[in-house]
Amino acid sequence: MVKNEEFISNVVPVKATTKDKKNKLDVLNNQKQISLAAEREKALREIVSTSANTFDVKEAINSIVEQAGKLFDADRCFFIQFDLDNDRYFPLKDYAEYLSSKDIRSQTSRPVDESEIISFTRQTKQKKTLFVDDIRKIELPQKTIDMLVKDLSVKSFLALPVFFENIMYGALIFHYVKDFMKFSQDDIEMAQAFANQAAIIIHQSKLYQSMQEQTRREKLLREIVSSISSTLDFDEIRQMFVSKLGSVLDSDINVLYLRDPKTEKFLPVDEHSLHVSSDKIKSPLGINVVEEYGWAEYIKKNKRLEIAYSDIEELKKDYNLCGTKPEEFLDSYGIKSMIGIPIVYAHTFLGFLVINFVKAQKQITEEDIDLVKIVAKQAGITLYQSKLYIQAQEASKVKSEFIANMSHEIRTPLNIIIGFSELMSSSKVETSKQIKYLHNINNSGKHLLNLMNDIIDISKIESGNLKLNYETIDAESLINEIVTSINLISKTKDIEIEAAPANIIADKKILTQILYNLISNATKFTPDSGSIKIKSKVENNNLIVSVEDTGIGIDKDDLSMIFEKFKQVDSSVERSKQGAGLGLAITKQLIELLKGSIHVESAKGKGSKFWFILPNATVKKSMMKS
Ligand code: ADP
Numbered sequence: 001m002v003k004n005e006e007f008i009s010n011v012v013p014v015k016a017t018t019k020d021k022k023n024k025l026d027v028l029n030n031q032k033q034i035s036l037a038a039e040r041e042k043a044l045r046e047i048v049s050t051s052a053n054t055f056d057v058k059e060a061i062n063s064i065v066e067q068a069g070k071l072f073d074a075d076r077c078f079f080i081q082f083d084l085d086n087d088r089y090f091p092l093k094d095y096a097e098y099l100s101s102k103d104i105r106s107q108t109s110r111p112v113d114e115s116e117i118i119s120f121t122r123q124t125k126q127k128k129t130l131f132v133d134d135i136r137k138i139e140l141p142q143k144t145i146d147m148l149v150k151d152l153s154v155k156s157f158l159a160l161p162v163f164f165e166n167i168m169y170g171a172l173i174f175h176y177v178k179d180f181m182k183f184s185q186d187d188i189e190m191a192q193a194f195a196n197q198a199a200i201i202i203h204q205s206k207l208y209q210s211m212q213e214q215t216r217r218e219k220l221l222r223e224i225v226s227s228i229s230s231t232l233d234f235d236e237i238r239q240m241f242v243s244k245l246g247s248v249l250d251s252d253i254n255v256l257y258l259r260d261p262k263t264e265k266f267l268p269v270d271e272h273s274l275h276v277s278s279d280k281i282k283s284p285l286g287i288n289v290v291e292e293y294g295w296a297e298y299i300k301k302n303k304r305l306e307i308a309y310s311d312i313e314e315l316k317k318d319y320n321l322c323g324t325k326p327e328e329f330l331d332s333y334g335i336k337s338m339i340g341i342p343i344v345y346a347h348t349f350l351g352f353l354v355i356n357f358v359k360a361q362k363q364i365t366e367e368d369i370d371l372v373k374i375v376a377k378q379a380g381i382t383l384y385q386s387k388l389y390i391q392a393q394e395a396s397k398v399k400s401e402f403i404a405n406m407s408h409e410i411r412t413p414l415n416i417i418i419g420f421s422e423l424m425s426s427s428k429v430e431t432s433k434q435i436k437y438l439h440n441i442n443n444s445g446k447h448l449l450n451l452m453n454d455i456i457d458i459s460k461i462e463s464g465n466l467k468l469n470y471e472t473i474d475a476e477s478l479i480n481e482i483v484t485s486i487n488l489i490s491k492t493k494d495i496e497i498e499a500a501p502a503n504i505i506a507d508k509k510i511l512t513q514i515l516y517n518l519i520s521n522a523t524k525f526t527p528d529s530g531s532i533k534i535k536s537k538v539e540n541n542n543l544i545v546s547v548e549d550t551g552i553g554i555d556k557d558d559l560s561m562i563f564e565k566f567k568q569v570d571s572s573v574e575r576s577k578q579g580a581g582l583g584l585a586i587t588k589q590l591i592e593l594l595k596g597s598i599h600v601e602s603a604k605g606k607g608s609k610f611w612f613i614l615p616n617a618t619v620k621k622s623m624m625k626s
Contacts, residue, residue, distance in 0.1 A: 040190050043071045044197065057205045061096045064198040068172060069098030072191055076104055076152070076175035079198075082125075082168045104177055107152060125168065129192055130159040131183045148175075156181035160192055164199035169206075172198060217371055220248045224378055234386040235272040241379050242275035245355060249368060252277040252358035253333060256343070256379060257290050258351045266290035266351070281358055282333050290352070294325030299352070306373075307340040310364045337362040341372045345380030353379055405581065409451055413444030454582040457513070461589045468507045468593070475536050475543065476501045478508070482515050483534070486523055493523055499536040504543050504617040510590050511614075517587045518547040518610050525608070526551030543617035548609040554602040563588040563598070587612075 046067075061079050069077030077098040082088075099106060132138055133156050135149060148154040156176040162169045172195045227240050242254040256273040259266050268288040276283045290296050299305060309315040312335055316327050329335075337357040343350045353376040362368075420437040423429060429437070460466045476499040483495055522532045530550040537544055554562060563584050591598045591612050602608035 037186065037190070040071055043067065044190075044194055057202060057209055058096070060201050060205045061198075064172070064201065065096040065098045068191075068194055068198070069100065069174070071194070072158070072174055072187070073100075073176075073181075074098070074158075074174035075100040075177035076107070076154075077173065078107070079162070079170050079172050081170040084168065100178075105152060125161075127161045127163055127168070129161065129188060130157075131188055132157050133182050134180055153177045155179065156183075158183060158188070158191060160195035162195050162199045162202065164196075164203040167203065169199055169202045213367075216248055217367075220244050220371075221374060221378075224375065234383075234390070237382050237386065238272045238379075239275070241353070241375060241382075242273065245353075245372065245375050246275045246277060248371065249339075249355055249362075250277075251355045251362070252281045253284065253335070253354075253356040255284065255289070255354045255356075256351060257354060258383075259290075259349060261348050261350065266296060277359070284333065289329060292325075293329040295329075298326065305340075305342065306369070307338065308364045308369050309339075310337050310362060312336050312338060312361075334358045336360065337364060339364060339369060339372050341369075341376040343376050343380045343383065345377075345384040348384070350380055350383050406451070406455070410448065413447045416444040417441050417448075454586060457586050458582060458589075461586065461593065466510075466593065469509070470505050471508055472503050473506055473508050473511065474501070475499060475504050475538075475545075478512065479515060479534055479536060479545075482512065482519055486516070486520055493526060493528060494531040495519075495523075496531065496533045498533065500538065502536075502538045502543075502618070504538060504614075506543070506614065506617065507594065510594065514587050514590050514612065515545065515547075517583045518545075518612075521583060521610075522547050522549040522551065522608070525549065530607070538617055541616060541618055543614040544611065546609060546611035548607065550607040553604045553606050553608055554600070555604050556602075559600060559602060562600070 061081075065077050065079050068074070079096045097106060135154055135156065140148070148157070152175060154175045154177060158174040158181075160172045162172050172191075174191070223244060224240065227237065238256050238258075242256050245251070246254040254275040255269055257266050257269070258273060266288065268286055269284050271285060274283065274285055290299070307315065312330055315338065316330065333356070335356045335358055338354065340352055340354040342352055353372060355372055420441050424434060424437050424441075476497075479497055479499050483497060487495070519532070519534065526532060526549040532550075533546075533548045535546045535548075588598050591614070594614050595616070596612055596614035598610065598612040600608065600610050
């Protein structure tokens with residue numbers, strides 16, 4: 001028996017071998033050998049040309065294995081792919097295999113682990129050719145003997161490394177079962193030439209495949225970007241993200257989990273956030289996966305976490321720290337691999353994009369994760385934009401309503417002005433009536449002017465064109481002035497003023513308008529029998545003014561909207577007062593401009609109390625001149 005050392009020395013690095021001239025002469029002299037060599041050369045050319053036509057790696061390998069097996073009269077020929085990432089060969093089930101006849105046992109029928117073929121792999125990994133004419137003559141580990149001799153009845157074998165530009169693609173292995181095979185140097189060189197060609201073909205088809213993959217991904221991104229620009233429909237866009245990504249990654253359950261940034265809670269999966277690859281895959285539609293299965297806890301603990309698990313068992317191990325519910329989900333949906341990327345935009349955590357693999361485990365690559373990240377980034381921008389779009393749409397709706405309201409408000413006094421002025425132009429109208437008509441025209445004119453002023457104020461505040469002009473004001477006398485001017489119009493109400501004399505620093509025009517709006521509202525919505533109380537004080541450098549009335553009050557359902565721009569409490573009482581619904585909106589905006597706040601308490605039929613607080617209302621003592 002040849003010792004193991006000799007077995008190893010039997011390994012012939014092809015390039016290093018000098019040709020045995022005598023042996024070659026023998027071959028040349030032998031007609032049979034010549035024709036065999038010619039046949040092999042021809043077959044080699046053929047295989048190169050046919051295999052080069054296919055860009056499918058699997059197909060290329062299958063074709064190489066088949067041709068090689070025939071060409072070298074092997075009983076069993078197979079290719080074991082090398083897993084570059086893990087520096088080992090892929091499991092046997094992935095091998096392409098050629099069998100010379102039906103009675104040759106396929107090795108895919110039995111489980112084989114790498115340790116059994118360690119002797120080949122060690123050699124081929126080092127890019128060395130290995131040939132064994134008679135398996136009985138070499139010493140092998142028992143496991144290998146069991147496999148080769150007992151299970152596979154191998155008599156001779158040849159193992160060739162398949163590599164190109166130093167990249168190891170795998171090993172091409174020939175088994176001889178029926179007879180022993182005596183390998184000549186030419187046989188081996190020819191086989192290695194074949195393996196080298198195979199390496200080029202595999203290299204090319206892998207390159208082609210990765211180029212195709214790249215093109216596919218670029219196409220996806222182009223499609224995503226173009227669909228985003230063609231629609232602003234939130235549902236359509238979400239659906240596109242999950243379905244397109246699913247088709248590129250060949251994944252099975254793709255979900256865009258949406259999170260409400262206000263409540264910080266995730267929403268149940270709706271039909272637009274979900275793409276499932278087939279009817280056979282269990283769908284999580286309608287289920288609040290994140291909240292119900294304990295993911296929320298996990299996400300909270302691992303804020304904005306990116307996950308990618310080729311083997312879901314690893315995820316389960318990590319999860320065990322946080323409870324077992326996610327495992328329940330993973331098991332019941334049969335998830336084998338997963339990628340989860342958070343969706344974040346403008347510092348807002350908007351959700352999670354999760355890609356699940358159910359049909360088969362997926363070897364997740366860096367490129368896969370990058371792809372999901374790019375899509376998640378786009379999703380972030382889009383979710384954010386479509387929210388802005390919805391807000392803009394709402395704002396424009398409110399403005400249209402406002403214009404409709406305003407047109408109505410403007411038309412009423414204008415009709416009065418036109419109607420009464422036409423009546424006046426008729427000579428028959430008595431003088432007493434003329435005075436009444438003139439009064440109506442004057443009132444409507446004033447009303448129109450008020451409306452226009454309100455609109456101008458709103459637009460000034462909104463465009464940011466309002467310049468602040470601070471000065472020292474005596475709050476008490478300002479309130480008295482305003483009450484007097486309002487009393488000129490409605491003298492009937494009992495107005496009590498309780499203002500502590502104080503010099504305050506404020507923009508007089510703005511403060512006047514705030515007070516005027518609140519006090520005139522109080523008079524407008526309080527019957528003549530009612531009363532109004534105005535209180536003003538300075539406390540901790542804040543000016544606090546309240547206007548309290550015993551008027552009609554405001555329904556508590558309406559309280560939230562009275563400060564909204566362009567909105568009115570749509571009651572007949574309010575309508576009869578001919579307001580435009582702008583006064584309080586302007587008041588609130590002005591108060592906020594002065595960094596203050598406005599508040600209200602009201603009960604229907606009992607009255608209302610409005611109060612506002614303005615900060616920095618007095619000059620600090622240290623700054624005052626003595
Ligand atoms: P308008 O310019 O129409 O008066 P405001 O913005 O000033 O509009 O007020 C909005 C609505 O709030 C009014 O239409 C009215 O229904 C209600 N409101 C405001 N102040 C009072 C008040 N003191 N008492 C009762 N209702 C009030």
